[in-house]
Amino acid sequence: MAKEMLVGGKTDAWRVPASESDSLNQWAEKSRFQVGDYLVWKYDGGKDSVLQVSREDYGNCSISNPIKEYNDGTTKVKLEHPGPFYFISGAKGHCEKGQKLVVVVLTPRGGRFTGIAPSPSPSPSSAFAEFEGPAVAPTSSATALNGGIFMMAMGVVAAMWVFPM
Structure with a gap:
């Protein structure tokens, strides 16, 4: 079921953060985003905007070539x-001061993602590797340790049987 998620969890969140701990990415890391969900921004459209950008433009805070631009105040x-979606402020200098956001949308359970970054340039850095879902759980070292202890115990029992004291 699709959800509408207010960016930052509050109306005035799309702004230059007061501190790094106030970053929108801190909020995004604590949230789960699914295919079909909506992000909602509320801001003063006369003073700011939301730009969806490539990974490269996100890292460079480049506002010159957005994938999409929103300036209606309620985006x-x-x-x-x-996969990841990259957003930065369209107000000059705001991205450099931390007004930016990355959200990572989860692959649907049992789904397959062969996504390509929504980038206007075909640079290799903006293409994503192929992902298969769901992930296989790593082998537990505890399981391997228990198996080793069991084999050692069996060896001791066998030795005691072959070489009685």
């Missing part, structure tokens, strides 16, 4: 595919 973006 609603549908997360249409799994």
Whole structure:
């Protein structure tokens, strides 16, 4: 079921953060985003905007070539595919001061993601590797340790049987 998620969890969150701990990425890391969910921004459209950008433009805070630009004051973006989405402020200098956001949309359970970054340039850094879901759980070292202890115990029992004291 699709959800509408108010960016930052509050109306005035799309602004230059007061501190690094006030970063929108801190909020995004604590949230789960699914395909079909919506991000909603509320801000003063006369003073700011939301730009969806490539990974490279996000890292460089480049506002010159956005994938999409929103400046209506109440922006609603549908997360249409799994993988990362990059957003920065369109106000000059705001991105450099931390007004930016990355959200990672989860791959649907049992789904397959062969996504390509929504980037206007075909640079290799903006393409994502192929992901298969669901992930296989790593082998537990505790399981391997228990198996080793069992084999050692069996060896001791066998030695005691072959070489009685």
